Amino acid sequence: MPSSSSALRAPARRTGLWIAALVVTGVLFLVVYEYFVRTESGQFLDNVMRMTADHFDHPLPYLNPQNRWIGVFIMAPPAMLFAGIVLAGRKYLAGIIAVGTVLASNISTQVLKYGMLDRPDLTDNPTYWINNSLPSGHATMAASIVVAVFLVASPKARPAIGVLGALWGGGWGAYLFIEAWHRPSDMIAAYLVVAAWGLVGGWLIFRAAPRDNTVIADAEPEVAAAAGVSWFLGIVLTLSGGLCLVFAGGWAGLERSVTEPTLWAWAAGTLLSFGPAMLTAAVGINFFSAETGRRMRGADVPPLQGTRVVYQIPPELRPLYDRV
8 A cells, every 4th residue: 555655646747737728828819819909890899998998087096108117016016925925935946937937928928019919900090009019018017926926825825815916917907908008908918928827837836846735635725715706706897898898889889989988888998907817817726726736644745747656565464575
């Protein structure tokens, strides 16, 4: 029988599942880009919502696009929490990998936006809208730093941090929309870029630090509540955004909104810039929880795939074993 040092399951043992999740994330990114950037109807929907953001005021402080400190405001609070977790838990390798995901996410966004993706003018865009803006750089900053915190957190704290991180990232996405900096699709694309690199970083951290990402099988962290909140908010906010487009009068109403902006389209853009962040967090909370390692109480950390498991022969069976 296995010794007490054996475990039920190693973290991130199903590499194929991580690859599949990465492929799905990439496909979703392409769908968002191809529809909202490269089709007339997609551009129209995005533009109508952004026009309302230009038209309507909001009670939050004005964001000056020339203010370089905005990136600091976005990243500093989660970054301090990140540093505290890494230093307190001595999770230096995990911290390095998580920082790598932040850098990779933000570099990828800039390369995609300015070097790879184009935005054809299909709907007579204003001249200052012609340049490609997908994915949003600032939304990538907000999402990537909270994903870094999520990655280095303990399995027990990870679900709650996933919810709070999505509120932070999605909140900034909605803020950027009402400031008319970006279209909703720009934020959604940013969340997907970060999710892709979060999967890469998560797999590496799970494999490099199995002890920190393994839980006792009969005392697993509570995940249902946090995941439920994320799913609920994500579904409600996203569906409400879609309903707002219907309440705006459907397609005909949106066409009228070009000259007579409606708050329904403004609300739709705000909700659609926020809701997908919560949906992404919900998937991440469930996925990372499912891939967290499991061990018996008092057992050692699980071996990684390919590591030999040592079996102990009970003393009373040793003579029989030697005879064989």
